């Protein structure tokens with residue numbers, strides 16, 4: 001397994017400056033000889049009464065079957081039916097099946113029995129998934145969660161479950177239709193290091209499930225972490241994944257020895273991701289060179305790769321004012337996601353003026369950075385008159401699915417120079 | 421005689437330095453991991469990457485200050501200076517009896533990894549000098565080695581290729597053969613003379629316009645005075661080193677140095693005075709070289725400083 005990490009930064013700081021920024025690109029070539037550890041999969045399908053609408057239930061059944069078909073031989077798996085409680089649909093309650101052509105056929109038969117009746121209890125569903133996956137320590141653990149509505153559990157229950165099980169497996173969340181809420185599913189995805197997206201039309205569920213399961217089968221490491229050492233009197237201000245999407249990892253820090261913390265990155269396959277590390281350090285004098293952070297990619301106690309973030313203080317303003325393209329670009333991408341989410345919130349609360357300002361800024365940032373996908377999504381919510389200056393007008397009639405797509409995909413980023 | 425800690429090649433009898441890697445035997449060795457931190461005072465806190473595991477400060481690089489001491493035959497000292505955060509100069513010194521091979525290189529700060537360029541050039545030229553094929557061949561070998569760097573390592577090297585200057589000399593039976601590209605210089609300073617003789621002619625903007633008839637004072641005061649017009653690096657193309665030979669008739673000192681030294685003594689009289697005073701007033705050659713470096717540091721140390729002294733009797 002070959003991992004590399006490379007830091008991009010302007011290490012030169014003006015005298016008195018204490019903020020150090022770097023983008024660390026982590027790349028893995030994937031396993032050379034196939035998966036080293038086992039894997040387990042849970043498919044959770046919402047079977048609440050509302051799933052009867054718009055042909056969602058048959059589409060969900062078809063999608064779940066397609067996902068089962070993508071599970072590699074030897075992977076442990078189970079299907080959970082999401083109603084007012086969590087019911088295990090396959091195999092027998094409390095057990096995991098080992099994937100073979102026979103067990104996959106049995107699971108597909110069981111999926112045919114799925115009926116829409118009952119409520120939405122996401123906390124209970126995730127708890128069952130967690131209990132099932134806990135039987136397989138050391139496995140790469142993944143779940144797919146499909147829902148079409150808001151959680152019906154008492155207030156605070158889902159949060160307490162996420163608190164308890166957060167980080168123990170990866171969960172990709174999909175909302176079908178437009179009656180679910182983006183912030184709720186985003187909360188689940190963030191706690192479980194997964195993705196969130198809207199599947200507006202039920203007929204697109206199969207493609208979405210196939211894509212998630214195929215990606216999950218490509219993972220070769222289950223629990224990769226970023227380990228960050230900082231010098232005495234320094235503080236990690238934030239750690240964010242910034243590519244392929246923005247996820248703030250700052251709050252997930254777990255202390256790991258003197259001046260060192262770990263941040264979970266979830267499962268990895270052959271892929272590349274970018275992280276923005278921001279550290280506050282004590283100021284140095286001219287000519288001082290300090291190691292602001294030693295960033296290691298680790299799996300357990302194994303250091304897979306390492307990169308250094310440095311700070312060099314200089315009186316030469318030509319050096320200290322030099323802008324690092326990567327840092328500037330991803331600072332903009334993070335601001336873009338924030339502007340969109342703030343715009344959507346303002347529009348919902350009837351504050352059109354704030355919404356216009358926020359969406360205007362978002363249009364400007366998306367345009368400047370070459371983030372065409374986000375710019376196109378924005379155009380469904382506002383009329384972009386001049387992207388360069390951020391001049392936009394709110395659309396009177398906005399399709400709910402379009403706005404939810406913009407919301408869920410606001411965190412998707414592009415790399416520097418890409419699509420430009 | 422001790423073995424070179426940096427490589428295992430055998431050294432010829434009489435060599436004060438490892439002839440293979442050119443590093444001095446006594447000083448400039450890499451810092452030991454686990455030494456105490458000079459910045460925060462933590463005991464044994466310097467990690468393998470050279471940074472303190474407590475305060476994060478860089479404990480120092482081996483190239484920040486290095487000395488090569490060949491007793492009365494030759495000496496060379498290189499130093500980071502004050503204003504630059506690392507030493508982008510590099511040197512090579514190998515002696516065999518009274519035969520001397522010496523190289524001084526100065527990395528071009530605006531290029532990618534200039535310290536790699538200078539280190540590569542000094543080593544390539546030094547090794548080529550030992551082949552006895554002459555100074556021009558040695559400079560060309562250095563040019564090839566530096567040009568090849570653009571295609572290796574960090575992709576930023578391809579965009580802004582590593583580059584450096586070079587001045588090299590070989591002393592054989594009292595005859596000096598020298599060659600250069602860029603603005604690192606070789607001087608001949610006869611004992612008791614009032615003026616130093618600059619053997620090299622800078623490949624620099626100022627030298628170029630002065631040769632065209634510009635007022636020297638005004639030319640040297642121009643901000644682009646030091647812009648070099650020839651260098652070793654992939655973007656320069658084929659390097660045609662300029663060379664010369666000198667058979668001194670009276671005793672004197674051959675000096676090779678980077679602009680970090682000569683910048684403070686641009687007048688031939690001032691250069692001769694400071695070199696001869698240093699040689700006269702210090703107990704040995706390496707102390708004289710160290711003293712010259714110290715003067716440049718005291719004068720501001722605006723650049724990296726490298727000086728090699730080879731007396732010829």
Ligand SMILES: [Zn+2]
Pocket residue numbers: 457458459460461462465472473474475476477
């Ligand atoms: Zn220290």
Ligand SMILES: [Zn+2]
Pocket residue numbers: 526678679680723724
């Ligand atoms: Zn210089």
